[in-house]
Structures are given as C-alpha cells and as structure tokens.
Amino acid sequence: MYWLITLMTLGILGLIITGVLIELHPSKGINGRRWFKPAIGSNLLLFVGAQALLVFFGIQEAAAAPAVAEAGEISLGMGLGLIGVGIPTAFSTVAAGIAVGPIGAASLAVLAEKPEIFGRTLIYLGLAEGIAIYGLVMSILLLDKL
Structure with a gap:
C-alpha cells in the first residue's frame, strides 16, 4: 500500500x-x-x-476487515471514508473561490461608479459564498453517517 x-x-x-x-x-x-x-x-x-x-x-x-476495530485505531476503510467526507467541502470551497473572484472584482468596479448599490453587491457575494456552506453542510451530514 x-x-x-x-x-x-x-x-x-x-x-x-x-x-x-x-x-x-x-x-x-x-x-x-x-x-x-x-x-x-x-x-x-x-x-x-x-x-x-x-x-x-x-x-x-x-x-x-473485521466489523469492529479497536478503539483509537483507524482502518484504511475508515480513513478513505474520512477523505470522502472531506471531498465535498474541498470542491465546494474551490468553487466558491472561483465564483467570488470575478464577482468581487465586478462589485468593486460597479461601486466606483455607483456607491448606492453596495447592498446588492454584498448579496451577490453572499450567494457565491453560499456554495462553500452547502459543501460544509454535506460533509457534516456525511460525517454523521460514519
């Protein structure tokens, strides 16, 4: 291995x-x-x-592997399961970063011309950042199944 x-x-x-x-x-x-x-x-x-x-x-x-592992010992299957639990958080965080970059740049460009729409730009940034939250929630739900 x-x-x-x-x-x-x-x-x-x-x-x-x-x-x-x-x-x-x-x-x-x-x-x-x-x-x-x-x-x-x-x-x-x-x-x-x-x-x-x-x-x-x-x-x-x-x-x-036997069904019951000793306390404090993690089998390879459990380790792969924990990696699988972390994958949704990893991918959703990367996707949120990809989404927030252009939205943040566009928000700053628009705010330079029209400062009164600051609230709208925050909503768009929050929607893009929500992608990471969804991945975190999925990982928490999957971790409960292990």
Missing part, C-alpha cells in the same frame, strides 16, 4: 514542479517547450492511476 502512496506523492510533486517551471517562464509558455505537455500528462496519469489503485485496494481491505 505504501508504494501507491509514494506514486501519488511523486505524481503530485511532478505536477507542482512542472507548474512552477511554467509559471517561472511564461514567455516560453507551454508551446515553447516540448516536454511540458508530456510531463503534465504523465504526472497526472501517474497520480490518478495510483489514486484509483489505492481506492480499489482500500475497498478490498475495508471489505475484508
């Missing part, structure tokens, strides 16, 4: 390093270097493949 976690770590580190190199040399860009696209593709494939194998082996181990 540890070799899968090592593969996932190497895949994500490769993606991060490739992204940093792209960010450091934006003038050359992705088209300027022939190795950027294959590096991103191979690292992403390595990460996703190792993650899929980890989930597959984790489900098998969780199904074969």
